[in-house]
Amino acid sequence: DTGVSQDPRHKITKRGQNVTFRCDPISEHNRLYWYRQTLGQGPEFLTYFQNEAQLEKSRLLSDRFSAERPKGSFSTLEIQRTEQGDSAMYLCASSALAGEQFFGPGTRLTVL
């Protein structure tokens, strides 16, 4: 399968802990996106990369959130000092320079 993959699929953590998620995009795609989805809402854009450069960050991305894409391949999203409000599905997507975005299965985060 050559689609977008995300790891882990589920993460349960205690408030105040740090968590890190990984996304592996479709190999020939230059752009990689992170979204967050909460219950009853559509996905909300967080940030995106073109190759290794982070080009845009949403105001939803507080200073506790950091994303990286070293070497323009996989990406990581880290949340420091997690809060209960961070509980959500975190979705990764990738695309060619222009075109539809292909989503991974998501990582469901639960903060206790």
Added chain:
Amino acid sequence: DQQVKQNSPSLSVQEGRISILNCDYTNSMFDYFLWYKKYPAEGPTFLISISSIKDKNEDGRFTVFLNKSAKHLSLHIVPSQPGDSAVYFCAASNSGGGADGLTFGKGTHLIIQP
């Protein structure tokens, strides 16, 4: 302030009939629109898209119509099949081609009844 609105949280349609899902937007800078389908515990799957220079795009059973003056688009599925039961999201972009972050609506849960 929602820029993309899907005002019907759910829609029930009989198998074989036409399903029409609606979406309204407020940002006149949006120039590329997409529909995604989502099953539980999976990521959204791309269905069909349309550029603002067109008013219709068709792909098999799926057709998207865009009315720019009304800032409205709709997705038609005909004939509806049981496997079409899912949550459908409308999304928009103002980057030309959907290359930047997308703005999504809240989704419409489509239920196809046998």
